[in-house]
Amino acid sequence: MSGVTEEERRARAALTRVIEPGDETAGRWLREIGPVALLDALTGTAAAPPGSGARKLAGLRLRAAGVDGAADLATVDALGGRFVCPGDEEWPGQLDGLGDGRPIGLWVRGQAHLRLWALRSVAVVGARACTDYGAHVATGLGAGLADLGWTVVSGAAAGIDGAAHRGALAAEGATVGVLACGVDQPYPRAHTQLIARMAEQGLVLAELPPGGHPTRSRFVLRNRVIAALTRGTVVVEAELRSGSLVTARRAMELGRHTMGVPGPVTSGLSEGVHQLLRGGGVVVTDAAEVVELVGDIGELAPERRIPVLARDLLDPVAARVLDALPARGVADARWVAREAGAGGDVTRSKLVELQSLGFVQRRGAGWELTRPVEAPAGSRRGGP
Template sequence: MTARDKDRSPARARELDEPGQAGNDAAERMARAGLTRVLEPGDPRSGQWLRRLGPVALFQRLRGEGPSLPGATAGRMAGLRSRARDARPELDLAAARRAGARFVCPGDSEWPAQLDDLGDARPLGLWVRGTPSLRFWALRSVALVGARACTDYGAHAAGLFGAGLAEQGWVVVSGGAYGIDGAAHRAALGAGGATVAVLACGVDSPYPRGHTQLIARIAEQGLVVSELPPGDHPTPSRFVRRNRVIAALTRGTVVVEAAHRSGALSTARAPPCVWGVPSWESQAR
């Protein structure tokens, strides 16, 4: 085992939280599930609170009347406490089971340890729909991302990449969106390969609605993953923050086609990445 592997071990994942707390005990799992209903994904400030207090103590403080959290304004604390009091993690876990999903926490055997590299922006946990092991699939995975309003050439290139990677035994990871994402997922499925959709909404509430059947097919043959609890809806910021999970989860990122100010480019900012064809070049061809 290399030093890097040791840093990504389940024991190391537990060390990132409050010392002495088990990474997968029932109380922590319930608290983490509840916090996914309260805290926005990828917020470093929330990650600092989690690291200092641990998930159980943080959830309890937000549901009680204790002191404010460091750096939180009165308005933010009021909003967090309101959401925490409304959170019902036991109902979310039951809803996930009904949808064929599970909640995977840091320290679980299925947790992809490379997500720990995100530090305070690490997910609280991941809601996972589908039967394969997320950790195992992530070991040999590539992200294919790009513009929603892609060109025909871009969609064709995404299909070639998706099918080629799938045929070589790589797992194709994307965001389930229109355009490049959908072309990559369909190509991987069509080649009889493996694919993972990382959503910015609950795994039981596919978005976009036009991809409901595609995402259902991915859940049957692959995996659908999200930081958001069942029934939760996407927001613009959640799409952007979702991209860090796609990048951290995979061995590399291919930006197939994107405008210079495309949100897809944020996925490639976490190396390693492989650049595809920018939209202006594909249109010129």
């Protein structure tokens, strides 16, 4: 069921061609007088919106001349898509957190239910000119999150975005591409097949109407939708001026979880991530750690166990006796006892015990290690 009338839907569709994404002034007018009255005001058939400036109003009215929301709705319908508005059952309510900057509506391609998919979604974003390391990590995150039942959201851009989408698709999971252009205008062109596959297996959405083209500002504004739509944002590789950091900071402002995957401190592509982590972001290294942070109670990452070595299981006295033996050469039992700070009988007993475990062996009247042991810096390198 939808609480949106067809007249309101047509008006909102037309307004996406007139008003730039994220325009909070126009968003306030929309909230105060509604989409039909606002469209009438911008097409000159009604009074100007309250508090509108002459220059801004003139620019919007120039854009509004000849707009046809019904034609755009027919275009997206022919693509197998739809236009989702606030008030629709499919509208993700978390986008309302953007206030007057929330989208007028979303043009959507794909069969999945947008609101339901967004309930368990994570954004994975990062550098376009990523390294092999970054692409590997992003692909693994995309696949891992999909395997754990989470939707992977990103911007369909080159680099980290594309790697995250491909990882989710390879795992036959859910992924959503948020475009900075119309849903019928795949960008970048190199991702035409990827975006088409997302429209078949997942979802592709945009604020701009069919035919809308990307600009630098629209990429930046697109990021607020990615941040608001998801439970958290993971940044994989980002320079200090990266747009993905805009997404992460907006997520932080909205109270969403903000995460980063650390990289080499010598890499400029990791500088932005490290700055994000210093500013309150959380370190994550795999999908399980992401889900532990953004998921429900009980969705915990597996405990990372430190490998246990055979010598870790020795009792304290046996460990001291073993440490007392020189890294090279043979030592007699009395010398070992003195170095270990243990009695002679106890030391001989522990040496026999260590022999049975394969740590030491007899050599004439003395004892030696059965294999070379890396000695700590500054330790003895020879026998008595």
